[in-house]
Structures are given as structure tokens and as C-alpha cells.
Amino acid sequence: MRNKWLGSLALVCVTFMQFSCGGCNGGGSEDDIKFIPGDDVNTSEVNYNSDAMNEVIASFSSPVEMAALLKDSGVPFSTRYLVNPDQVKDYTSSFKKALGLGILSADLGYLNVYSKTSQILDYLVSIRGLTEDLKLGQFFDFQALKRLATSEDNIDSLQYMCVNSYQDMDEHLRNNQRSNLSALLVTGVWVESLYLITQVAKEQPSDQFKETIGEQKGILNNLLPILKIFKNTDKNFEELVQYLEELKEVLDVAKITVHVDENTQAREDGIIVQNEYSVVELSKEELQEIITTTEKIRNKIVK
Secondary structure, three states, X not given: OHHHHHHHHHHHHOOOOOOOOOOOOOOOOOOOOOOXXXXXXXXXXXXXXXXXXXXXXXXXXXHHHHHHHHHHOOOOOOHHHOOOHHHHHHOOOHHHHHHHHHHHHHHHHHHHHOOOXXXXXXXXXXXXXXXHHOOOHHHOOHHHHHHHHOOHHHHHHHHHHHHHHHHHHHHHHHHOOOHHHHHHHHHHHHHHHHHXXXXXXXXXXXXHHHHHHHOHHHHHHHHHHHHHHXXXXXXXXXXXXXXXXXXXXXXXXXXXXXXXXXXXXXXXXXXXXXXXXXXXXXXXXXXXXXXXXXXXXXXXXXX
């Protein structure tokens, strides 16, 4: 699962401010996240444990898997859920650009699953600009990626290329005291993926969507401690953590019970594996609160 997710994240490299979508307000509000103008976050003296981040990445589905769940459930494609790729031109700090890079990569995963080739190219242009501004362009061969991204037959090659690109980029950022940018990238992907499925669940409720949304509780509990490492040195992180803690409060109401399937499965190496599955308990009202809070926070981040 980790490689699947990394491949989608680095769809940062590939296929997959005002925010334009149906039902969103046109202007900002007093409680929008007020990222400090000119407060760039190119470097940070603190660093997170890479194993902790790997645990976060391994614990949740990739944007491609999330989008595939929507498509397989018969949900039609809609641009209403996506960020306008031109929006990122208004992002002036590395903080906003790294978050935007993660958000656009999740949207690209959605576009890729629905085979929206022409729109994929628009997102690639914006992503290329973000990676160059963040001095990460050296990790992505955009001409090769564009060829792969516009051909469904090359998806395996695309995933492989992107996994390697992201792993090299993450190592580079951590070695150069820029691990904060990597953490923001991951946060952007997660927030946007959650936003996509909650928006669909609002219009087309299903038990499967509810299960997936409730399972995000554990992921956010693992992600927040990583972001808190940086909040004492950057006020932008302080405010981001504040809003994600608000989201944590509503996700924490989800009750998750792990069950062991009586049926066992023997692996090729002879080890017997017990199958486990989880059951999420969320009332209709609790789910609606998660949907509303996710939408509010995601839109604050992208504006």
C-alpha cells in the first residue's frame, strides 16, 4: 500500500487564491487561515522521524485508490470537487506552495482514474511551476511524465517513475533541513483526498464511504504529531495544526472496532495469516459534522 500511495503522491509529478467549485463562497472570511505573507519556510532546523512519516503514508489509501472507490461506486466525474490549477499562481510562500503541490497531486489522482487526459495536462503545468519554485524540479522528468500520464497503457511505468522521484525528493528535503515541506506535501494530499470522498458522501451516502471516512481518524492522529514538531518555529504550522485539531475533534467520535475473520489464509511461505476487518460506527449527524468541518477547513487551506 505504501508504494501505491507514494506513486499517487508523486503523481505530483504526473497524471494523475480563490477556489472555484459549486456551492463554495466566492470570497474569503474572517476565520480563513491567514498564512503570514512573506514568511517563507524554505528551511527548518527541526526534522521529523522518517519512520513516523512512513507509518502515516502506509496507513491510508492513495488518491488513486480513493478515486477508484468513487468510480467503482458509480459516482460520475465532476470538476466541482477540484481546485482550479491556476489558483496556485497566487501562492507566494513555500508553505502554501508545498500544501498546494499535495492538493493538486490528489486532484490529479482523481483525474487519472476518470481518464480526463486534457485536464491532466493543465494540472501538470501548475505542478511543474510549483516544483520549480520549491527547487524540486530536478526530481521530475516532465516530458517523460507527460507522455506516460496521457496513456492509460503506461500506468505501471508511471507509478514506478513517480515512486522513485518522490522518495529521492523526500530524502533531499530531509537532508537539507526542509522536511517541513515534505510534511506539508503529505498533508495536502490527505486533506484533499478526505475532502473528495466527503463531498461525494454528502450527495450520495453509502456505508462504504462512511467506513472510509471514519478510518481517517487514526491517520490524522498519526499526522498531527509530525506537524506539531514545526509549529513552534513557524506560525503557519501553528495555525494549520489548530484547524486540523478541530477536524480531529469531530473524527474522534468515530468508533472503530477490529474484528478477526474466522477464515485464515496460508501464504506461500507457509505462515498462516488471520484476516482482520474493521467496522466504523458513525451516526448520520456525526458523519454530517465531519463532512461540514472537512469542507470548511479544506477551503480555508486552498484560499
